[in-house]
Amino acid sequence: MNLARIRERIAFTILGLSTLFVILPIFAIVFYIVKNAIGAISWNFILDIPRHGMREGGIYPAIVGTICLVLGTILFSLPLGIMSAIYLVEYANDNFFTKLVKVSIVNLSGIPSIVYGLFGMALFVIFLKLGTSILSGCLTLSIMSLPLIITATKEALEAVPFSFREISLSLGATKWQTIRYCVLPYALPGILTGTVLSLSRAAGETAPILFTVAAFYLPRLPRSIFDQVMALPYHLYVISTQIPNMPLRLSFATAFVLIVLVFLMNLVNVILRIQFRKKKQW
Amino acid sequence: MCIREIKESVIEFFIKISGFIIILFVFLIFLFLLNDAVLLFKDFPLKEFIFGKRWLPISNPPHFGIVPLLLGSLYVTFFATIICVPVGIASALFIAEIAPKFLRNILKSFIEILASIPSVVLGFVGIVWLGPFLKDTLKLNTGMCGLTGSFLLALMALPTIISISEDAIISVPKSFKEAAFGLGATRWQTLWRVVLPSASSGIIAAIMLGIGRVIGETMVVMMVTGNAPLVPKSILQPLRTLTATIAGEMGEAISGSEHYFALFAVGLVLFIITFIINFLSVILLSRSKK
Numbered sequence: 001m002n003l004a005r006i007r008e009r010i011a012f013t014i015l016g017l018s019t020l021f022v023i024l025p026i027f028a029i030v031f032y033i034v035k036n037a038i039g040a041i042s043w044n045f046i047l048d049i050p051r052h053g054m055r056e057g058g059i060y061p062a063i064v065g066t067i068c069l070v071l072g073t074i075l076f077s078l079p080l081g082i083m084s085a086i087y088l089v090e091y092a093n094d095n096f097f098t099k100l101v102k103v104s105i106v107n108l109s110g111i112p113s114i115v116y117g118l119f120g121m122a123l124f125v126i127f128l129k130l131g132t133s134i135l136s137g138c139l140t141l142s143i144m145s146l147p148l149i150i151t152a153t154k155e156a157l158e159a160v161p162f163s164f165r166e167i168s169l170s171l172g173a174t175k176w177q178t179i180r181y182c183v184l185p186y187a188l189p190g191i192l193t194g195t196v197l198s199l200s201r202a203a204g205e206t207a208p209i210l211f212t213v214a215a216f217y218l219p220r221l222p223r224s225i226f227d228q229v230m231a232l233p234y235h236l237y238v239i240s241t242q243i244p245n246m247p248l249r250l251s252f253a254t255a256f257v258l259i260v261l262v263f264l265m266n267l268v269n270v271i272l273r274i275q276f277r278k279k280k281q282w
Numbered sequence: 283m284c285i286r287e288i289k290e291s292v293i294e295f296f297i298k299i300s301g302f303i304i305i306l307f308v309f310l311i312f313l314f315l316l317n318d319a320v321l322l323f324k325d326f327p328l329k330e331f332i333f334g335k336r337w338l339p340i341s342n343p344p345h346f347g348i349v350p351l352l353l354g355s356l357y358v359t360f361f362a363t364i365i366c367v368p369v370g371i372a373s374a375l376f377i378a379e380i381a382p383k384f385l386r387n388i389l390k391s392f393i394e395i396l397a398s399i400p401s402v403v404l405g406f407v408g409i410v411w412l413g414p415f416l417k418d419t420l421k422l423n424t425g426m427c428g429l430t431g432s433f434l435l436a437l438m439a440l441p442t443i444i445s446i447s448e449d450a451i452i453s454v455p456k457s458f459k460e461a462a463f464g465l466g467a468t469r470w471q472t473l474w475r476v477v478l479p480s481a482s483s484g485i486i487a488a489i490m491l492g493i494g495r496v497i498g499e500t501m502v503v504m505m506v507t508g509n510a511p512l513v514p515k516s517i518l519q520p521l522r523t524l525t526a527t528i529a530g531e532m533g534e535a536i537s538g539s540e541h542y543f544a545l546f547a548v549g550l551v552l553f554i555i556t557f558i559i560n561f562l563s564v565i566l567l568s569r570s571k572k
Contacts, residue, residue, distance in 0.1 A: 008470035012380055018372035019381075019389065022440055026396050029407050083300035091297060101301045103564060104308045110491070110560035111311065111553060112498025114525045118532070118549040122314040126537065143307055150304070174286065176293045197398075204400025207500040207525070211532055233402040233501075240406045241505055248410065255403050262398050270391070 030259070037256035040249035046257065049219035054239055055247060059254055064221055065229030066203055066261070069213065072138030072225070073145060073202050078195055080142070081149030088150070089157040090179055109147035113207040116144045121211040133226040137213025144208055145198040152194020156187035189276035193269050200265035204258065206233040216242075232258045315550040322346065322543035331547060337511040339531060339541045346544040348551065350513045354428070354521040357514050358503060359496045361432035362439060367489055369436075370443035374485075377444065378451040379473055390445075397441035404434045405505030413506055420518070426508035428517040434502045439492035446491060450484020450570055451477060484570035487563040494559040498552065500525040524552050 048058030084101070092098040120140030130136045160183050168178040206214075214234035222229045236254045239246050322331070326346055334347020377389050412433060413425030420429075454477050462472040478485075508520025509530060522530075528545050535542040 004468045004471065008468045011470045011474070012376075015372045015376040015380060018369045019376045021369050022373045022396070022444070023389065023392050025437055026392055026399075029399065029404070030395075032407065032411060033403070080300055080303065083297050084304050087297045087301040091294065092301070097301070100305050103561070104305045106564050107308055107557055107560050108304070110494045110498070110556045112500065112525055112556055114498070114500040114528050115311070115315070115549050115553050115556075118528060118546060119311045119314050121532075122318060122546070123310065127314070146304065146307075174290050176290050200398055204398070204402070206400070206402045207529055210529055233400050236406060237402050237501060237505065240409055251406060251410070255406050258400055259403060262400060263395070266394065266398050 033252055033255050033259060036249065037252040040253035041256060045250075045253055050217065050235075051219075054217060054235075054243055055245070055250070059230075059232065059235060059257060061219055061221060062230040062232045062235040062254075063257065063261075065215075066232040068134055068222060068229055069137055069141060069209065069231060070199050070203050072134060073141040074195065074199060075142075076139060077142035077145045077149055077198070081146050081195075082153050082191060084146070085150045085153035085157060086179060088154055090175070090183070105147050105150055108143070109151075111144075113144065113205055114210075116140055116208040117210050117212060119143075120208060125212055131226060132211070132213055132215075132228050134213055134222055134229055135225045137209045137229075137231075138225075140208045140212045141202045141205065144205070145202050148198035148201065149191075149194050152197065153187070153191045156190025156194070157183060159190060160186045189272055189279075193272050193276075196265050196269045196272070200262045200269075203265065204233055204262050206231075206237055209234060232261065312553065315546055315553055318543050318546035319550040322540060322547050326540060326544070331544075335513055337527070339535070339544060344540060344544075346540070346547070348524075348548065350511050351522060351524045351527050351548065352551070353514055354507070354511075355497055355523040355525070357517055357521060358428050358431045358435060358507065358523060359493060361429065361517050362435035362496045363489070363493055365432060366436035366439045366443060366492060370440050370488075370492065371447055371485060373440075374444045374447035374451060374488075375473060375478070378448045379469075379477065393441050393444055396437065401438060401499060401501040402505070404438065405502045408434050408502065408506035422518055424508060424520060426506055427519055428507055428514060428521045431503045431507040431523075432517065434506060435496045435499055438499060438502065439496050442495050443488045443492040446488035446567075447481070447485045450481040450488065453484070453570075454480045481570070483566045487566040487570065490559050490563040490566070494556050494563070497559075498525060498556055500529050504529050524548050528552075 045058040046063065047060050049060055050062075051057030084105075088098065088101060092101070117140065120136060120143075124130045124136035124139050125132055130139075164182045164186065165178050168182040169175070173181070209231055213228060214231050215228040216238060218228055218230050232254065236251065236258060239254065240251045331346055331348055333349065334345055335349045336345040336347045337350050338345040373389075377386055377393075381389060408430050409426075413427075413430045415425070416422065416427075416430055416433075417425030458476050458480055459472050462476045463469075467475070503523045504526035507522060507526065509522045509526060510520040511522045511527065512519075514521040528548055531541070532545050535545055
């Protein structure tokens with residue numbers, strides 16, 4: 001073996017070890033949480049309200065709160081996200097305005113989540129007088145999830161072959177009919193995966209909901225979209241930093257439920273992607 | 283026919299409006315931050331805000347010097363970057379060029395799992411495990427310090443760095459590699475001398491986007507860095523970042539008070555920093571695509 005080969009061996013080993021360094025903590029974290037949470041997880045924990053200053057009982061209101069937030073977020077961000085992506089792919093000319101839209105999307109994706117929280121508070125809670133409510137929280141989270149949805153939808157639309165559009169247009173369909181019947185249906189799986197991905201992020205976010213919706217302790221279910229709610233990530237933050245003498249097993253169990261929720265959404269994503277690949281015929 | 287045309291133009295109108303709304307959001311965010319931030323400078327000198335070394339919002343008179351917070355953010359970001367950049371690029375190389383196909387898919391899904399772990403969960407792990415662990419192994423006064431935050435932030439930035447670098451590495455034209463092999467180079471020599479330099483602007487963009495994520499991350503640093511708003515002397519001390527200050531104090535700040543406006547000013551600083559980082563990385567990425 002000559003020197004170059006030996007050097008190659010060493011280099012590849014180092015690269016492999018680095019990858020191991022990335023993968024190991026993931027296992028360690030997930031394993032650590034699962035191991036410590038498994039004893040505290042029960043139906044009672046999932047379906048009961050928090051009791052005794054959150055030191056006992058369950059996390060049902062927080063789970064419901066997070067689900068409300070996620071569903072509300074789709075309602076706002078999906079239509080707007082899809083329309084903007086359609087604009088960029090199907091309608092936009094290569095001009096200054098289009099460039100501005102693209103730069104704006106990138107910048108939206110880079111804005112820190114806490115700045116979204118500040119903005120949501122200033123615009124929705126105070127300026128539009130929506131108060132700390134589910135509505136304010138959902139609106140804030142939707143703006144935050146737009147970039148991911150737009151990017152995913154854009155890729156999905158671009159992946160539909162150009163000939164589909166040409167054929168539809170040549171048969172006399174209008175531009176919108178073409179998009180509606182010949183492009184969107186084929187881009188749908190890609191759009192869905194992007195949406196689920198961005199929602200799984202939204203479900204885990206804490207900073208944007210701190211001042212827009214999250215309730216420290218509210219052991220009942222929301223009655224309207226102007227109610228505050230508890231949310232899983234904020235609840236985990238509260239019980240792990242703000243409550244003295246908090247039994248750790250409940251914190252672990254909350255972290256576990258949050259992770260399971262997010263992973264389930266990712267699993268849906270993976271299944272969608274596999275289905276998509278199977279069906280794709282072009 | 284006429285109705286159809288009207289329908290068409292209405293839909294087209296809405297689609298164009300939605301593009302406009304995206305731009306509007308960025309402007310609105312900037313405007314709302316600016317609007318409340320400038321109110322601070324009616325009574326509090328701008329110079330004092332930028333160069334002040336004391337952040338004492340509820341003392342009398344209050345001090346809103348951003349230096350300790352800015353340095354806190356820079357410290358954790360710097361150390362997180364040192365940790366995650368070499369590891370991230372090495373993993374990206376491994377995943378893109380060395381790993382066999384089945385392993386590549388497995389590794390990529392692990393990276394996705396890492397990206398999806400909520401930051402508050404990592405913060406929690408930092409509190410109950412990593413903090414105490416570092417305290418014991420390094421014999422520190424407290425585990426709630428900059429270093430704990432840096433480790434967790436590095437972990438959070440890795441998915442961004444790895445996936446964007448990997449894209450950049452994969453998009454290096456095959457002919458470059460073939461030419462190098464043809465000249466008798468080993469795979470490693472090709473990677474090191476040909477692939478890496480050609481992918482460099484994409485990799486730099488990946489690093490910058492990773493840094494942008496680290497600077498903006500809130501929950502992890504608020505939970506594990508100890509939240510001491512002092513000018514940090516070492517990464518092993520408790521410190522506090524820009525993001526954690528907003529998240530930690532906004533709940534107590536009275537709406538319309540100087541403190542409240544000061545937190546918006548901090549938010550504006552964060553917005554500007556991340557805006558610049560993202561803008562530069564877009565330029566780099568578009569260059570790397572050419």
